Amino acid sequence: MRKIFKVGDKIEIVRIDRRTWEEKDVQYISKIADIKDEYFYIFTPIKEGVYVTFYIDEILRLYKISSDGVWMFDGVIEERFKEPEYMIKVKQISDVRKIQRRMFFRLPINLDIFVKLLNFGQIPRENTPEQAANDFSEGKIVKALTKDISGGGVCFITQEEFEIGDLILTKIPIEQEELILKAQILRKERVQHPTYRFMYGCKFVEARQNEIDKIVRFIFAQQQKMRQKGLL
Structure with missing residues (x-):
């Protein structure tokens, strides 16, 4: 090479x-x-x-x-x-x-999102938007705040304690809609925050190509706004 x-x-x-x-x-x-x-x-x-x-x-x-x-x-x-x-x-x-370049850039941004733990028996077998919405309609749902997001995953803080390896559902506001994406927790840290106790780094699992594309378009749009403000 x-x-x-x-x-x-x-x-x-x-x-x-x-x-x-x-x-x-x-x-x-x-x-x-x-x-x-x-x-x-x-x-x-x-x-x-x-x-x-x-x-x-x-x-x-x-x-x-x-x-x-x-x-x-x-x-x-x-x-x-x-x-x-x-x-x-x-x-x-x-x-x-x-x-892939699109998977590389992590956009620092605070978005209010929702997170739900998937127990083994609750792991969705289908990956349609309708099925994802149904999966998010039941069980314990917690609030969280993103620290950054990329085409490959998301980092967020929340009050709820999860474990490394846990599968979760995330509901993230992107392009005037809420994407419901399955993710796996790869990293866990305690944080000093007035509202939240833990920070988690996650990778998206089984995300559709059109869902990834929406996230990437959102990131590019935010980058353009940051450049116009002289922040990039």
Whole structure:
């Protein structure tokens, strides 16, 4: 395969949770300073005027957005440097792979949504909008607030406690309608919030293509508004 990641490339860095191997929510922008075999020397990102603190043995996921798609690989931090510049030495521990651009961008946005836990005997066998609406009409339904959303999943906070691996139904307002989407919880964290106690990272399961397209169109529309306001 041709060399994808090169010296001078602008990249995005995401921390990885070792327990679940899932991404944490914060993304950092940086640049590749040097490459030696499987080792990448990366300028330490700066956030709010301060160098971001990374740790030895921490797992990172590195993304590069190019004209032909989004590329990524996982790495582990082996060294940190302050001279001649602040940098981290990252050893590549996975193959470089390509992902769909639309699944990559996570739009930070607060949307009021509803969530329902699916017990094993309640898992929908059909995936029609009518069946989804019926499945959401019964059982305990809780309020939640999104932190971000992408074509592949959603992050939200709520008062209700779920467990990693749980299947849920989410009702999300998109394009003047409410999409009812099944999702699986991949990440769980306690949060300090006046109303909600937990934050969950979820991936959509068995979503229809037209449902994903609606989310992607919504994200693009919100991005355009943010650009017009100078926020992107």
